[in-house]
Structure formats: C-alpha cells, structure tokens
Amino acid sequence: MEITGAILVGSADRVGEAGFAAVDPATGRNIGPDFHEAGAADVADAAALADGAFAIFSETAPEARALFLETIAEEIAAIGDALIERAMRESGLPRARLEGERGRTIGQLRLFASVVREGGWLDVTIDPAQPDRAPLPRPDLRRRNVALGPVAVFGASNFPLAFSVAGGDTASAFAAGCPVIVKGHPAHPGTGELVARAIRRAAERCGMPEGVFSYLPGTTNELGAALVADPRVKAVGFTGSRGGGLALVRIASERAEPIPVYAEMSSINxxxxxxxxxxxxxxxxxxxxxxxxxxxxxxxxxxxxxxxxxxxxxxxxxxxxxxxxxxxxxxxxxxxxxxxxxxxxxxxxxxxxxxxxxxxxxxxxxxxxxxxxxxxxxxxxxxxxxxxxxxxxxxxxxxxxxxxxxxxxxxxxxxxxxxxxxxxxxxxxxxxxxxxxxxxxxxxxxxxxxNGWPTGVEVCHAMVHGGPFPATSDSRTTSVGALAIMRFLRPVCYQNLPDHLLPAALRQDNPYGAPRRVDGVLTLA
Amino acid sequence: MEITGAILVGSADRVGEAGFAAVDPATGRNIGPDFHEAGAADVADAAALADGAFAIFSETAPEARALFLETIAEEIAAIGDALIERAMRESGLPRARLEGERGRTIGQLRLFASVVREGGWLDVTIDPAQPDRAPLPRPDLRRRNVALGPVAVFGASNFPLAFSVAGGDTASAFAAGCPVIVKGHPAHPGTGELVARAIRRAAERCGMPEGVFSYLPGTTNELGAALVADPRVKAVGFTGSRGGGLALVRIASERAEPIPVYAEMSSINxxxxxxxxxxxxxxxxxxxxxxxxxxxxxxxxxxxxxxxxxxxxxxxxxxxxxxxxxxxxxxxxxxxxxxxxxxxxxxxxxxxxxxxxxxxxxxxxxxxxxxxxxxxxxxxxxxxxxxxxxxxxxxxxxxxxxxxxxxxxxxxxxxxxxxxxxxxxxxxxxxxxxxxxxxxxxxxxxxxxxNGWPTGVEVCHAMVHGGPFPATSDSRTTSVGALAIMRFLRPVCYQNLPDHLLPAALRQDNPYGAPRRVDGVLTLA
CATH class of the missing domain: 3.40.309.10 (Aldehyde Dehydrogenase; Chain A, domain 2)
Known part of the structure; x- marks a missing residue:
C-alpha cells in the first residue's frame, strides 16, 4: 500500500498544479511524499462521475450496498499497521487511541451494513387502492426513501479515521445510496489517501460504478467552496469549526438549488x-x-x-x-x-x-x-x-x-x-x-x-451526536449512529404504478423484506 | 360565531393600529367587518406565550394531543354553514369545493390524531446497557423525537381551509407538540378568524396551555418577517409563491439561530x-x-x-x-x-x-x-x-x-x-x-x-406533497400526509438516566404503547 500524494478522481490517479506537505505536529517537520492540491477541474470531473454513478448506485439492492460497506471495512483492516503508523505521525495521537479509532471506523461501516439490510430506512409506506370509496376512489399510493444525490464530505482533524475519509458521514451517505466525494483534510493527507485507496479497491471488488467515490486532497478554502457549489452535489457532511461550517452553509444556501449542509461545529457540553x-x-x-x-x-x-x-x-x-x-x-x-x-x-x-x-x-x-x-x-x-x-x-x-x-x-x-x-x-x-x-x-x-462524562460517543442505533445551533447546522439529525443515514434521503411517492414498474422496495412481494406501514399499520416482514 | 376582525393572541382579542378589509373577488367590493392588522407587539407577545406553552404542550401525552386535534375538527364542523358561506364570499370558490375542502381539513386533523396515538413518530430507539462489554461497557442509550418549538404557519390563498389556519401545517405542528402562530392570509380573513376561534375553543376545552395557538391577521410583509425573525419561533410552514417562500427562507437563515423553513412554492407538474x-x-x-x-x-x-x-x-x-x-x-x-x-x-x-x-x-x-x-x-x-x-x-x-x-x-x-x-x-x-x-x-x-392527473392530493400515510427545489425549500419532507409531522421534530438521546427520570415515551414499561427499535430490532407494542 503506497502513498503517492495523488488526487483520486474515480478510478484515476491525478496530479495537481500545486502541492502541499504533511506535517508532523510533534516536530513541525514535513513528512513525505508531496501531496497534490485538487483544483476546480478535479471537482468538476469528480462531480460528473458521481452524478453518472448515482443512477446505478442509488438503486443497488440493500444486500449489494451492505457488502460494499463491509468490503470497505475489510480493506481498511487489510492496510494493517501502516495505517496506524501513518496516522500517528500525522496526528500526534497515540497508538492505542488510533487502534481504537480504527476499530470504531470498521464497526461503524458494519453497523451501516446491518442498517441497510434491515430496510427500516426505506420507510416503506403503502396505502392500497380503494376503488369503491365514495365520493372518489383512492388510488394506490406507495412511498419509499430515495438517495439525495452525490454527497460532499469534509472530515475532521481530530478523528483522522472515524470522522474522516471513511468516517460516519461517508458510511451513512454510502448506506443511503449516495456517491461520495471527500475533500481530504490537509492535517492527515497520507492517512486519508490510504483509506481512500481502500474505498476505491472495495468499489472495484464490488463492481460499483465508476465515480461512486472520489478523494480530493487540498489545503485551500476554494477547493471546498467549489465542491459545495457544484450543482451535481446534493448534500454536504462536515465536522469542524463554527467558522468553517457556517461558510459552507452560506455557499450551499446561495446556490441556484440550495442543498442541505450537515455541519457539526461547536459545543462546550x-x-x-x-x-x-x-x-x-x-x-x-x-x-x-x-x-x-x-x-x-x-x-x-x-x-x-x-x-x-x-x-x-x-x-x-x-x-x-x-x-x-x-x-x-x-x-x-x-x-x-x-x-x-x-x-x-x-x-x-x-x-x-x-x-x-x-x-x-x-x-x-x-x-x-x-x-x-x-x-x-x-x-x-x-x-x-x-x-x-x-x-x-x-x-x-x-x-x-x-x-x-x-x-x-x-x-x-x-x-x-x-x-x-x-x-x-x-x-x-x-x-x-x-x-x-x-x-x-x-x-x-x-x-x-x-452520571457519566460526555466524551465517548457510542456508535449505535439510539445515539444522537447532534443538537441545536450552533452545535450543528441542523438539529433534526445526528452525525453518529444509525439515524445518520436519514440525512441523505428524501421521500418519493408512487401513485398507481403497475407492480412491475415499481422500484423493488415497493413491490407487493417485498423483495427486500423491509418493514412496511400498510394503511397506517406498521408490519414486520 | 362572530367575526370581529380581532387579532387573537392566546386567549385575548386585540385591536391593531391599522386595519384592512376582506374583498369579494367576484365584485371587487369590500366585505365587512374591518380587520385589524397585527404588528410587531402582537408577534412578540404571541411568541412569548407560545414559548411559555411549549414546555407543557410538547410533553402532553399522545392521547391528550390526539383529543385536542379531534376537538379542533369538531369545533370546525360546529361552525356549520357560516364557514362555507364566508369562505365562498372571500375566495370565490364554489360551495361543493369548499364543503369538500372542509371535509378534507377535518379528516386531516383526525388522521394526525391517529398518527399521534400510534407513536411511530416518536421513533423510540433503545440500546440497552451492556455492563460487561469489553474493553468498555456500553451505557443505556434511549432516543425519542421531541418537538422543535413554536411554529409559524403561513397559509395559502387557494385552500382557505385545508392549507390555511387549521390546515396541514398547523395540524402536523400540533401533532408534533409544537405551539402554532398563524399569520392569517389577507385573502380570507373572516374565514381565517372563524377557524382560529374554533382552534382557540378547542384549546380551552382541552385545557391546553395559554399561547398554544395565536392568530395574527395582516397584509404586510413586515408582519411575516417579524414572525420568522422572532428568536422563540423554531420552524416555519409556508405555502405560496416562490418569491414569498424564498424571502422567508432568507430571513430564517440570517437569524442568530437559523431555523428550518418548509416552503411549498412552485411546480409546473x-x-x-x-x-x-x-x-x-x-x-x-x-x-x-x-x-x-x-x-x-x-x-x-x-x-x-x-x-x-x-x-x-x-x-x-x-x-x-x-x-x-x-x-x-x-x-x-x-x-x-x-x-x-x-x-x-x-x-x-x-x-x-x-x-x-x-x-x-x-x-x-x-x-x-x-x-x-x-x-x-x-x-x-x-x-x-x-x-x-x-x-x-x-x-x-x-x-x-x-x-x-x-x-x-x-x-x-x-x-x-x-x-x-x-x-x-x-x-x-x-x-x-x-x-x-x-x-x-x-x-x-x-x-x-x-395514468391519472396530479390534481387531487390524497391525505394519507404514503402521500408526498413535496419535491426538490424550487417545488419546496426542503425536499426531505412533505406538507401533506402523515409524514408531515416529522418536519417539526428532532431527536434527543438519553444516556443512563434512571427509568423514573426518563420521559414517559422511553420508560421501560412503554406507557404510550409505541413501536420501538431495541438493539436494532423493530418491535411492535
């Protein structure tokens, strides 16, 4: 597993016009290799690929998507100690902490695999036709959640694994069926590249469409701004400072088509x-x-x-x-x-x-x-x-x-x-x-x-790592735990479609075995 | 049932500094009485009352809240033909259409009563403690949805009943446990006041806290702007033009604490x-x-x-x-x-x-x-x-x-x-x-x-009356149907609280009989 400093746009390794270095915070010295700064062209190409991948990836069956998440976990584990050592040098965090964080990252991917398989996130809701209702018949109405579109992820410096390239935002966006473009954090570019290559390999092994994932390392605000402004990007996940989060919220709200930004920002707990x-x-x-x-x-x-x-x-x-x-x-x-x-x-x-x-x-x-x-x-x-x-x-x-x-x-x-x-x-x-x-x-x-302490955030079904502004930009969600998948979904209702033209999740025979609400009554598969 | 033209702030009838008239669109002539313009002081007082009512109203048991919704329906029905006749004069819509719309409005309130009772909206999720887990024990984590806070509702002119004072936004906000402040639409102020008085009577009959509902009639943009800017208002429901919706979105995003705006705006279908x-x-x-x-x-x-x-x-x-x-x-x-x-x-x-x-x-x-x-x-x-x-x-x-x-x-x-x-x-x-x-x-x-026509929006569980921008300002939701309640909720997680200090929805004995997800497994009560 090599760190080349490349920009990863879909399956291609690219070079940039400028470069930057990783810094060892314990010494202030640079760590090789040189990293390439992603630019506007990389953003545009990654977004175009992600947009192209969306149609296929968003309609993958739950089992295929769960396997993809589990394969990412496997590939991260397979990097072995090289990942821990690189992360130690780039972050100054101790080995035990980073080994724990790797376990958490892998566990998080597996949690989302189980969430995807279970199918509750689809929120399948069926109001069957009532052809004899007076004064007007009721049509057949079926609702499910669909993926929002390509998601831009901005990782945090303080969790170079669990809140970064393959962290909770990426895992939950993939789980929802959204292609992901990660803006790599410049504080741990080598760690980021190792994980990005693991995701790319998992995508290849699972036959996922080109562009389901891209990785854009860089140090400039312009890079992040271009990514959030790209019309093909449909949501943003961010963990970092209040200033950084609010800047992205502003860019997203000024687009021709505003998009949601999930920024986890500032809290004194x-x-x-x-x-x-x-x-x-x-x-x-x-x-x-x-x-x-x-x-x-x-x-x-x-x-x-x-x-x-x-x-x-x-x-x-x-x-x-x-x-x-x-x-x-x-x-x-x-x-x-x-x-x-x-x-x-x-x-x-x-x-x-x-x-x-x-x-x-x-x-x-x-x-x-x-x-x-x-x-x-x-x-x-x-x-x-x-x-x-x-x-x-x-x-x-x-x-x-x-x-x-x-x-x-x-x-x-x-x-x-x-x-x-x-x-x-x-x-x-x-x-x-x-x-x-x-x-x-x-x-x-x-x-x-x-009677506990707030440090230590369990990755589970009931967790809420969110809260009213300015803790986050959207109090209706969480960035840790199973509920995080809901950030990247929207409901679509299908009226009177013949069964064979319905998306699989809504067909009468319930091929995904998801729980369903039928005429208002929740039923387990 | 009298139309006085008053501003309804909690249980008080108020007069304003300026006035306006209802207009019969068929003749262009004014219809009495004179209506009072609500102003900044009315907004502030209504918001203060709503904020005060929130603590009690948001924690009412589902049964009490469902009865409140059903009592509103009953009180609207009790207005009788006076409501239809007034709405006909103010809107120019024919009798059959308005009678149908009244039925829809009442049915919608009852639907949300059934939704509140069923309890799925609470999304109760429990990850029980694992005291013996290694290397670290897992705490007891329990999540439920809570109401966002007071909600401002801007009704539409084209449905003076079903999308106005007691329309879908108001019904779903009440269902979520949010006090409501309605900015009355100037195209049907008499109709609006009749319905507002019905809601007020229902609140009194059900012993709901003062300020759970206020009604602010008016014609000015300043009135709506002041309402959305008030720091005690925590969400906005709007149905109307693209320009109007985007103006409210802008005001909401520029607040010290930005809030969600659910604006249903523009669609050519x-x-x-x-x-x-x-x-x-x-x-x-x-x-x-x-x-x-x-x-x-x-x-x-x-x-x-x-x-x-x-x-x-x-x-x-x-x-x-x-x-x-x-x-x-x-x-x-x-x-x-x-x-x-x-x-x-x-x-x-x-x-x-x-x-x-x-x-x-x-x-x-x-x-x-x-x-x-x-x-x-x-x-x-x-x-x-x-x-x-x-x-x-x-x-x-x-x-x-x-x-x-x-x-x-x-x-x-x-x-x-x-x-x-x-x-x-x-x-x-x-x-x-x-x-x-x-x-x-x-x-x-x-x-x-x-093979149908888009006009005719069924009020049911599976309906989505929403869509990507600019159809709405938030594609993740719907303004018609049971799912609309989710717009006014946010998740809160409780860690290691003793059972008797937990909110009722999360207690071990499940007093509300809500469905629960326990350790990731959905279970019916």
Missing amino acids: PVVLFPAAAKARGAALGEAYAASLTMGAGQFCTNPGLVIALDGSDLDAFVGAAAATLGQSPAQQMLTPAIHSAFGRGVDALRANDAVETVARGPAGEGENQAQAALFGTDAAAFARDPALGDEVFGSSSIVVRAADPAEIAQLVGGLEGQLTATLLFDEADEELVAPLIPLLARKAGRILA | PVVLFPAAAKARGAALGEAYAASLTMGAGQFCTNPGLVIALDGSDLDAFVGAAAATLGQSPAQQMLTPAIHSAFGRGVDALRANDAVETVARGPAGEGENQAQAALFGTDAAAFARDPALGDEVFGSSSIVVRAADPAEIAQLVGGLEGQLTATLLFDEADEELVAPLIPLLARKAGRILA
Whole structure:
C-alpha cells in the first residue's frame, strides 16, 4: 500500500498544479511524499462521475450496498499497521487511541451494513387502492426513501479515521445510496489517501460504478467552496469549526438549488453538578472531570468545557480535586500547529478576562504544539454577562461557573446556546432538582447524560451526536449512529404504478423484506 | 360565531393600529367587518406565550394531543354553514369545493390524531446497557423525537381551509407538540378568524396551555418577517409563491439561530404522454387534460402546466381534443385580484413569445377576476432554450412541448427544475420507454403518477406533497400526509438516566404503547 500524494478522481490517479506537505505536529517537520492540491477541474470531473454513478448506485439492492460497506471495512483492516503508523505521525495521537479509532471506523461501516439490510430506512409506506370509496376512489399510493444525490464530505482533524475519509458521514451517505466525494483534510493527507485507496479497491471488488467515490486532497478554502457549489452535489457532511461550517452553509444556501449542509461545529457540553453528589463524592468527581477534560488533549467535540454548580464548600472540594489532577496531567501533543495556536489564544483570552479566575494549569510541555491544560472559574452573573465565556476553546480548557441557587442554574441553562451534550451529575437526593432541568436541557442538547462524562460517543442505533445551533447546522439529525443515514434521503411517492414498474422496495412481494406501514399499520416482514 | 376582525393572541382579542378589509373577488367590493392588522407587539407577545406553552404542550401525552386535534375538527364542523358561506364570499370558490375542502381539513386533523396515538413518530430507539462489554461497557442509550418549538404557519390563498389556519401545517405542528402562530392570509380573513376561534375553543376545552395557538391577521410583509425573525419561533410552514417562500427562507437563515423553513412554492407538474397511449386514446386524454387544467380555475399547486410528448398525428389528436374542451370551458372566478393579474401577465408573456404558439383560449369571462384558460405549444429546442417557458403560471395555463424522439424527452426531463409531481400517461406497449424515465423523474419530483392527473392530493400515510427545489425549500419532507409531522421534530438521546427520570415515551414499561427499535430490532407494542 503506497502513498503517492495523488488526487483520486474515480478510478484515476491525478496530479495537481500545486502541492502541499504533511506535517508532523510533534516536530513541525514535513513528512513525505508531496501531496497534490485538487483544483476546480478535479471537482468538476469528480462531480460528473458521481452524478453518472448515482443512477446505478442509488438503486443497488440493500444486500449489494451492505457488502460494499463491509468490503470497505475489510480493506481498511487489510492496510494493517501502516495505517496506524501513518496516522500517528500525522496526528500526534497515540497508538492505542488510533487502534481504537480504527476499530470504531470498521464497526461503524458494519453497523451501516446491518442498517441497510434491515430496510427500516426505506420507510416503506403503502396505502392500497380503494376503488369503491365514495365520493372518489383512492388510488394506490406507495412511498419509499430515495438517495439525495452525490454527497460532499469534509472530515475532521481530530478523528483522522472515524470522522474522516471513511468516517460516519461517508458510511451513512454510502448506506443511503449516495456517491461520495471527500475533500481530504490537509492535517492527515497520507492517512486519508490510504483509506481512500481502500474505498476505491472495495468499489472495484464490488463492481460499483465508476465515480461512486472520489478523494480530493487540498489545503485551500476554494477547493471546498467549489465542491459545495457544484450543482451535481446534493448534500454536504462536515465536522469542524463554527467558522468553517457556517461558510459552507452560506455557499450551499446561495446556490441556484440550495442543498442541505450537515455541519457539526461547536459545543462546550455543559455539566451540571448537583449538591448531594458534590457533597457525597465531590473530590472523586473532580478527578474524573479533569481526566475527561484532558483525555486526548481535550480534542473532542464532546469535551466538558463548562461545569455549572451551586457555590459552596462541596464545590470547592470538586474544584480542588480537579485542579490537583489537572496540575499533574502532563502536557499532550495537539493535532496541528493551527489547533495549538487557537487553543493558546482561547486560553489567553480567558486568563486575561477580569471576571475569570485561573484555577489551575497543567504542566507546560516540551516540544512542539503541546497542550497545557487550563481550568477556570467564574460566577453566574459574569458568565451571563459575557457571551465570550460560552465560546468553545477546542482543547483541554474548561470553566466552572458558581451559581447561588437552583433558579440561577436554570437561568444559566436557559441562556446556553445549542450543545451536542448536557451532563447531569447527581445522587438520589438531588432528583427533585434534576427532574425540571431535563426538559430544559432537551431544548438545548442532542444527548443528555446522567452520571457519566460526555466524551465517548457510542456508535449505535439510539445515539444522537447532534443538537441545536450552533452545535450543528441542523438539529433534526445526528452525525453518529444509525439515524445518520436519514440525512441523505428524501421521500418519493408512487401513485398507481403497475407492480412491475415499481422500484423493488415497493413491490407487493417485498423483495427486500423491509418493514412496511400498510394503511397506517406498521408490519414486520 | 362572530367575526370581529380581532387579532387573537392566546386567549385575548386585540385591536391593531391599522386595519384592512376582506374583498369579494367576484365584485371587487369590500366585505365587512374591518380587520385589524397585527404588528410587531402582537408577534412578540404571541411568541412569548407560545414559548411559555411549549414546555407543557410538547410533553402532553399522545392521547391528550390526539383529543385536542379531534376537538379542533369538531369545533370546525360546529361552525356549520357560516364557514362555507364566508369562505365562498372571500375566495370565490364554489360551495361543493369548499364543503369538500372542509371535509378534507377535518379528516386531516383526525388522521394526525391517529398518527399521534400510534407513536411511530416518536421513533423510540433503545440500546440497552451492556455492563460487561469489553474493553468498555456500553451505557443505556434511549432516543425519542421531541418537538422543535413554536411554529409559524403561513397559509395559502387557494385552500382557505385545508392549507390555511387549521390546515396541514398547523395540524402536523400540533401533532408534533409544537405551539402554532398563524399569520392569517389577507385573502380570507373572516374565514381565517372563524377557524382560529374554533382552534382557540378547542384549546380551552382541552385545557391546553395559554399561547398554544395565536392568530395574527395582516397584509404586510413586515408582519411575516417579524414572525420568522422572532428568536422563540423554531420552524416555519409556508405555502405560496416562490418569491414569498424564498424571502422567508432568507430571513430564517440570517437569524442568530437559523431555523428550518418548509416552503411549498412552485411546480409546473410535467405530464409525459407516451406514443401508444396517445395513439389508443389521444382524444380522450386530451379532454381529461383540459378538465384537469381548468378545474378550480387551475388554482392548484399540482396543476398540469406542462405536457411532453412525441410529435406526430397522435399528439395532434390529443392537443386538438384539449383545445376543443378548453375552448368551451367557461371562464372561472379567480381567488384574488392579485392572482388574476399575475395569471394575466403570465399568459401574456407566453402569447408574446415568438417560439410559442397559442393553441387555444377559453372564453373570456364576464365580471371581475375571471380566468380565461390558455393552452400553448412549443418544441423541445425552444423549451430547452428559454427557462421562462418552465416558470409556473398559477391558473389554467399549460404548454405542450413536442419532442422528436424518446432521447429528447429524457433530455427535457433532465433539464426540469424540481417538481411536486410528475405524471406518466402510457399503455402496456409504452412500458419500455416508461421504465427508464421513472428513476429520472424520481430525481425531479416528490410524487410520480401513472395514468391519472396530479390534481387531487390524497391525505394519507404514503402521500408526498413535496419535491426538490424550487417545488419546496426542503425536499426531505412533505406538507401533506402523515409524514408531515416529522418536519417539526428532532431527536434527543438519553444516556443512563434512571427509568423514573426518563420521559414517559422511553420508560421501560412503554406507557404510550409505541413501536420501538431495541438493539436494532423493530418491535411492535
């Protein structure tokens, strides 16, 4: 398995007019080979191929599409240790983390294979004809979901496997029947190419149409903009910064035909600590908080960036334990120089804020792009007054907000922006305070956790990795878990078509064995 | 039941600073009483009340919400003939049509009551804990759908009951658990107020929270803009013109928190006539085409505004019969002076187009705002060259495009904008030509009909009244039929909450009896 630096447009390897290098964040040095920048012509050709592939790929039977997803998983596994080693060098992430992430990526592809086979995503709904109905007969009406069209995927730097080239966006778009064009993340171009070649091989092995997948590496905003603006692209999946996500949303909304953008952007993942829990196990919770905060240098979308709690000595114990743990938590390698500087700017802004106390810092690191963790404190009035205190600082930085009473906690929650997660730390004696907060938090977040930490997003059927703006650009969806497939589908109704002209999913004999709603009654195959 | 012209903000009747009148389109004269223009203060107060009502209303049990919908239906029926008579005067629509529309409106409310009770819309999904899983235990994860928040509804002029104050948008938003604020359509303010009072009475009878419904009549764009811009409004339903819909989309996207707009806008509903059908029954089809086109003065979103067919003598027979029928089809009353003038401008532009032949006109009408039907013809090259020929002319105007061969038909279809419907008129001998067009049309339209006419939209489970842009602003949905409820929902996941703190829908004992997906397996209650 070779990394050539090529642009992968359908089955062709291409060179670009300009080049760029992968950077080892631990040394700041370039890693070979030279990578080619994809340009406007590559976008246009990839989009044309994807558009051509759509007719065939979108109507592949569930079994064929599931096999394709499983073959991608197989091909990724077959890359072997070369993938882990390359990802370690490009991301600075440790081996165990990347091996886990590879397992998650493979598991995710297999989950979507099972989802595709089960057929619930088709939402097959049949209202049979009622020829004798008065005053007017009812026609035969049958509805299924169809794929939206080619999808552009923008991976994230912080999960070079699970949220990148063959990550959740790609897996769910393929599952829905959409060809995929990945804009490769410049922070891990070699890793990206290895995975892209695995997908291409899987497409070839499965006889998928040319153009079902293309991979466009590059560093420029123009590349992404051209991809989202291409009229043949019909939806966008993105994980990254608020600024980046909003830029894509704007481009998509200004097209002659606007398209949906699923951007997962910004979240500080509030944690509410309740008094009985703080009293019973404040110190232990404080240690666990610091551990969750510093895990992976805090580079998770669901990092706990905010704790809200009642002021008092129990909270002091929590904060004290967190500060002690964080103070001994070694500095960690960050993903890229840009992320490291943004983290530094975010921390410095909080340190310089008169209304904010710097509670603890982790040890400074040696070497390039090391994250020095930071814990801050403030009170409810200051937090409510200054919206900047609620901005995400991507990395191991968090702020503890002291509230005077439960009403102030509810007010703080009511003033929050949309979030991916909200966490409740409580004991039985807290439940009277907890219960009324749950519906408030449901208006703010996509996932509500009890007595855990938000880092760690299970890939399963019930997961929601989404939430109200600005956590995402579309609160009606998730980017992790089985439900993610629904982002790339739309319903089509067929009226009075003879059975043999209907798409297979809607034929009377139910060849895919999908669940169906018939005359309003859900029936299993 | 009295029409007072008031603004209905929650349970209060209000007066406005300015007034407007209802107009009888048949005479151009005002009909009393004076109506009050809702303003910015009414919007703010209605939104504050709706926001306050949300917590309670969104968590009402399905049975309570279903009863509310059924009580609205009952209260609308109880208005009796006064509703029909008022609607006849304000819309110019005939009695039979409005009685049918009332039946449809009531049936639609009852359909959503049954949908709410069944519980599939909750999409309850449970991945039980796996405490012994290695390397990490799996938490208990449970997902359900929750209401988005208060919804703003903009009704249409052409269905003063079924797409207006208590139409599909309102019914589906209530069904989802969203309070509703209706911006009353100025073309039927008396009808609107009667229905608004029926909803208010139903809310009172059912003990629904103050502010679950408000009704803001008015004529200004500012009123609608203020409603969509209000931060407490979380989604918008709209049926109307492309310009109006896009204006609301723009306002919604420029908010600090962008929100979804479901705008059903513009469609010319292509009909493809195939050769064997044209040969066997061209004249009969032509008569039926003219009948569908002129029904209700052509004022349907699904009016057949375009026919595509192979050129030749069989098509001549079709067009000849259509022209003869249309030529004898009496002029009909249009809904409003504005719609009548827009229709006139659209017809005049086609008449003045050198590439377009005026095939037939209906008789001119006597009296105000009468629609004189129009049938036009052109060839494929001209249609492809001039995008204006594909613009919707709301009313009884349609154009027949003659294609040289099946490839030209496919090209024409490929060049169409998004549509609500696409219709195939064919016989068995045509099926080889029909089959490859079906997937092409599925990319363009929300509903594909065989051997029928697109006017007449069944309110049922399988219906899709939606389609790619510009038919709607969001192809992933429908504004008619049971699926419309999904527009106003978003998923929330609950992790490791004790059973008694979970929302009822997710508790172990399944109190709502909803279908559930457990560990990926769909199970009926």
